Amino acid sequence: MAEFRRDPVDGRWVIIATERRKRFVGFHTEPYPESGERCPFCAGNEALTPKEIFAFREPGSLKDGPGWRVRVIPNREPILKVETEFEREGVGAYDKISGLGAHEIIVECPEHSQAYSQLSLKNLTEIYLAYRERMIDLRKDQRLKYVLIFKNYGRTAGAMMDHPHSQLIALPILPKQINEELRGAKEYYQYKERCIFCDIVRQELEDRDRLVFENREFLVISPWAPIFPFELWVVPKAHRPAFAPSSDELVGLLAEAVKSTMVKLDQVLQHPHFNLILHSAPFGEENLEYYHWHLEIMPRLTQVAGFEYGSGFYINPVSPEEATSWLLRVEG
Amino acid sequence: MAEFRRDPVDGRWVIIATERRKRFVGFHTEPYPESGERCPFCAGNEALTPKEIFAFREPGSLKDGPGWRVRVIPNREPILKVETEFEREGVGAYDKISGLGAHEIIVECPEHSQAYSQLSLKNLTEIYLAYRERMIDLRKDQRLKYVLIFKNYGRTAGAMMDHPHSQLIALPILPKQINEELRGAKEYYQYKERCIFCDIVRQELEDRDRLVFENREFLVISPWAPIFPFELWVVPKAHRPAFAPSSDELVGLLAEAVKSTMVKLDQVLQHPHFNLILHSAPFGEENLEYYHWHLEIMPRLTQVAGFEYGSGFYINPVSPEEATSWLLRVEG
Numbered sequence: 001m002a003e004f005r006r007d008p009v010d011g012r013w014v015i016i017a018t019e020r021r022k023r024f025v026g027f028h029t030e031p032y033p034e035s036g037e038r039c040p041f042c043a044g045n046e047a048l049t050p051k052e053i054f055a056f057r058e059p060g061s062l063k064d065g066p067g068w069r070v071r072v073i074p075n076r077e078p079i080l081k082v083e084t085e086f087e088r089e090g091v092g093a094y095d096k097i098s099g100l101g102a103h104e105i106i107v108e109c110p111e112h113s114q115a116y117s118q119l120s121l122k123n124l125t126e127i128y129l130a131y132r133e134r135m136i137d138l139r140k141d142q143r144l145k146y147v148l149i150f151k152n153y154g155r156t157a158g159a160m161m162d163h164p165h166s167q168l169i170a171l172p173i174l175p176k177q178i179n180e181e182l183r184g185a186k187e188y189y190q191y192k193e194r195c196i197f198c199d200i201v202r203q204e205l206e207d208r209d210r211l212v213f214e215n216r217e218f219l220v221i222s223p224w225a226p227i228f229p230f231e232l233w234v235v236p237k238a239h240r241p242a243f244a245p246s247s248d249e250l251v252g253l254l255a256e257a258v259k260s261t262m263v264k265l266d267q268v269l270q271h272p273h274f275n276l277i278l279h280s281a282p283f284g285e286e287n288l289e290y291y292h293w294h295l296e297i298m299p300r301l302t303q304v305a306g307f308e309y310g311s312g313f314y315i316n317p318v319s320p321e322e323a324t325s326w327l328l329r330v331e332g
Numbered sequence: 333m334a335e336f337r338r339d340p341v342d343g344r345w346v347i348i349a350t351e352r353r354k355r356f357v358g359f360h361t362e363p364y365p366e367s368g369e370r371c372p373f374c375a376g377n378e379a380l381t382p383k384e385i386f387a388f389r390e391p392g393s394l395k396d397g398p399g400w401r402v403r404v405i406p407n408r409e410p411i412l413k414v415e416t417e418f419e420r421e422g423v424g425a426y427d428k429i430s431g432l433g434a435h436e437i438i439v440e441c442p443e444h445s446q447a448y449s450q451l452s453l454k455n456l457t458e459i460y461l462a463y464r465e466r467m468i469d470l471r472k473d474q475r476l477k478y479v480l481i482f483k484n485y486g487r488t489a490g491a492m493m494d495h496p497h498s499q500l501i502a503l504p505i506l507p508k509q510i511n512e513e514l515r516g517a518k519e520y521y522q523y524k525e526r527c528i529f530c531d532i533v534r535q536e537l538e539d540r541d542r543l544v545f546e547n548r549e550f551l552v553i554s555p556w557a558p559i560f561p562f563e564l565w566v567v568p569k570a571h572r573p574a575f576a577p578s579s580d581e582l583v584g585l586l587a588e589a590v591k592s593t594m595v596k597l598d599q600v601l602q603h604p605h606f607n608l609i610l611h612s613a614p615f616g617e618e619n620l621e622y623y624h625w626h627l628e629i630m631p632r633l634t635q636v637a638g639f640e641y642g643s644g645f646y647i648n649p650v651s652p653e654e655a656t657s658w659l660l661r662v663e664g
Binding site for chain 1: 337338342344480507510539643652
């Protein structure tokens, strides 16, 4: 059974999940799986997956059969399980928590090979609506504090399957990065009595040299201090702390912003591998004065990925202003 | 000119270094350079590098000629330069600092192809003595707060050159991870009036199931909450906050601990790519009651390296107790 362990020095929680070993051959990562007829995420192969949790389906189609457009299933080998007692335990100076949580897959389309930038606006909208539905549902479990939703696209970004999909991990604790964002944003608010994200929106609309896209509800910006070349943030213009309360219309405008951005990235960087991560206020804190939910998109171009893990120290060879000017040269 | 930029939300500083672009072809990392006769780090090719800063040399050999055993040189394309005015600047809600600092290469041996585990004890000792000399020297510049010393070995770990070398980056600010370790260790001390590292040493000597190596001065442990499989820490047993005051004898015993560990890792993991990072108290804080300098060794086996950057959330498929039991089965 997996467990959360807390580093006693820096406070970071790590999941120790020895069941994940199947991915490793002599402790090394397995080669990237070939695409093939037996992909469990392809339409027609629904019997190869656990029973579906949620789906957008054609009228008349049956659960766990074809006819779906977006389909959410439990991970076949979940890192965390809801059917777990929530137990905290001290081990001398150390702390651990049982592996309570959930681990789900959002299959983004029925077809095996689809570039993210080529998904239709309706398809993207339904993917994000599925995110919203799962958040609203998982929020009912009072033991869960956070839902981490992310997409790894391509091997360099950590994807193990070719078929377009996102992942969802529900947690009884806050991820370190979210904790730090909340702490930083709170300090800023205490000092200035303004939301840092509202200030970022104001400043980027004024400066414009890091502004990649704008619609009625969203900005896409190259952030001031990106850790990766061409890192992009999709940020709501209005003060919106949590993603789950989003209206259908807002989700549609989010899809528009992401689609435009991905079309641009694919042209400038020739279909980069990337990570996409949804950041949102924790469960029960949906009304924070000092935080905006947002999407972070991180193309994975640099191989510098070395000591950064251990030092938290990043070197980025492309300024956000320069990345922006490249992205503005192409259609999106 | 490079500059430090601070993320206004999480407070992390990033170096924006557009001069590093030479490493990128159309924004993608260049292929791994071939080893060859023209390696600037090989003995005999000293003229291909900037003038040496420090070296351990055979008697009678001349500066910037062959005869050295370990050689420290400025990076040919430094990210940071000492000849920079230290300037802080606000840009609306944002902050930046000029690219003040230093960027040096520690060439670890004259031969082009040498496994780290095969370097002699004397060679390793001189490498770490060179680290110490450079720290003592750079500490004189009052504008510098921290020296980050690290080794990237192999492409997966971010190395761009085959010839054995470490890197040194001197900074006017603290790296995020060091800041967090200091904060966490300080909180523990305020609560318990004990150093967390002293407590870790005590507990690992008692539990023994994460203890990989011990000599008079050092423990090598699999830490309680490792972010990577087979992550290892080399920790001084006595309370020693900073590396620079280390005696020659202590450095020799460090070399012994690292050599034994690398010999074991090479057997169990078949010569893994790895990062090695020296963590030490910042300049001017060499007497902290709550911190130990230590070395972190991170084999790079997992391809999960995806969303972890953005979420600070790590999944490790090998428990530290299991890693330890594998390492204890082989000689080292």
